[in-house]
Amino acid sequence: MESGHLDAPRFFGILAVILLGAKVFGLLARRIGQPAILGELIAGIVLGRSALGWVDPRLEGLHLLSELGVLILLFAIGLETNLGQLLRVGGTSATVAAVGVALPFALGFVACRLMGVAHLPALVVSASLTATSVGITARVFAELGHLQEPEGRIVLGAAVLDDVLGLVILTVVFGVVNGNTLSAASLARTSGLAFGFLIAAIVLGTLLIPMVWKGIRKLDPAGASVLWALLLALTLAWVASACGSAPILGAFVAGLLLHGSEEAEGIERGITDLGHLFVPIFFVCVGAAVDVRVFDPSQRANWPTLAIGATLIVAAILGKFASGYAPWWFKGRKAVIGVGMIPRGEVGLIFAEMGDRGKIFDSKLFGAVTLMVVVTTFLAPPVLRRLLVTRGPLPSGGDREGIDELVTEI
Numbered sequence: 001m002e003s004g005h006l007d008a009p010r011f012f013g014i015l016a017v018i019l020l021g022a023k024v025f026g027l028l029a030r031r032i033g034q035p036a037i038l039g040e041l042i043a044g045i046v047l048g049r050s051a052l053g054w055v056d057p058r059l060e061g062l063h064l065l066s067e068l069g070v071l072i073l074l075f076a077i078g079l080e081t082n083l084g085q086l087l088r089v090g091g092t093s094a095t096v097a098a099v100g101v102a103l104p105f106a107l108g109f110v111a112c113r114l115m116g117v118a119h120l121p122a123l124v125v126s127a128s129l130t131a132t133s134v135g136i137t138a139r140v141f142a143e144l145g146h147l148q149e150p151e152g153r154i155v156l157g158a159a160v161l162d163d164v165l166g167l168v169i170l171t172v173v174f175g176v177v178n179g180n181t182l183s184a185a186s187l188a189r190t191s192g193l194a195f196g197f198l199i200a201a202i203v204l205g206t207l208l209i210p211m212v213w214k215g216i217r218k219l220d221p222a223g224a225s226v227l228w229a230l231l232l233a234l235t236l237a238w239v240a241s242a243c244g245s246a247p248i249l250g251a252f253v254a255g256l257l258l259h260g261s262e263e264a265e266g267i268e269r270g271i272t273d274l275g276h277l278f279v280p281i282f283f284v285c286v287g288a289a290v291d292v293r294v295f296d297p298s299q300r301a302n303w304p305t306l307a308i309g310a311t312l313i314v315a316a317i318l319g320k321f322a323s324g325y326a327p328w329w330f331k332g333r334k335a336v337i338g339v340g341m342i343p344r345g346e347v348g349l350i351f352a353e354m355g356d357r358g359k360i361f362d363s364k365l366f367g368a369v370t371l372m373v374v375v376t377t378f379l380a381p382p383v384l385r386r387l388l389v390t391r392g393p394l395p396s397g398g399d400r401e402g403i404d405e406l407v408t409e410i
Helices: 008-031 036-047 060-079 083-088 090-114 119-129 134-143 150-177 184-219 225-242 247-258 264-288 300-323 334-340 345-357 363-388 401-409
Strands: none
Touching (some): 008 036, 008 060, 008 264, 036 134, 036 264, 060 134, 060 225, 060 247, 090 119, 090 150, 090 300, 119 300, 119 345, 119 363, 134 150, 150 334, 184 247, 225 264, 300 334, 334 363, 345 363
């Protein structure tokens, strides 16, 4: 990530370009019947290194705003998620998550070794296949009005668990890269910290948040509930990071804990307004990080990248799609679950970036992993839409006004 000086006027200009591009391409995507997120990702590709070069997601200011955008998105999704309903599909989500991590990892590792990739890079590539982008998947389900249906809740729960499992795998793999010994104790410690945060935050938050919120009402009767809610989300994001988990996991838990509170509706309206500004920055920056020139088949030097990338795409799609059929007892639409688990998005790019920064990947392998991330990210939204529009959203228990406004107007 670059840390060079970026003066305020130029920074404001870049933000204006990002927001305008996200809005224009998002509207165009919706005009042709696709989710707005697809347009925002394309806007990033056009504005980023692949074409115009106006947006560099490595700039520190943009990176931080992008992280804030995905944090706000996951907080909003948490506000719309009923914890009781999520727990009711917990066993199903856990099964989908476990298979969705193990199967792509195994397929990716075997494919890489058969294609001559060394042992350590093959491990990191395989780890990148385990990710599922919570932000992209949740955004598509919410935009199409299916977030509260069983398939949406299962995918959301499984994607959250995937992030936790993926973080454990990433931590272990890069511990080995840095010379640490892989042992049952280190694996148990890493896993315990990640899952311990999730369980402790939900249990303690369920007990303490109602009392804290009662005190806030007395302390601040004017009702600055949005500020206090955002403070909770930022605090839990920081605590999650300190515990070795992803910050977005903390923001999601904060939303879960505030769902159903007296102030939830007002908080949603405020977070929706913030989302209009910050969420598009995140998706544009994801697209801007991609360099599509390495995918040009007319350049012979790109052929190894394309061959490995194509193999990884097949492994990535098959592994995640099969996970949707793992809970054989579930009677809903398993194909929807499988497709919902496919996009790697920002999570996959994090794996690719760390492999590149740690000098584990050469340019070809980095390009191949990036190609896998791009294809799976762009494939899922239109396919999900095609699967879901054949059945309208439930007449009751659907998404409330706030998140609908957030995902349909950005």
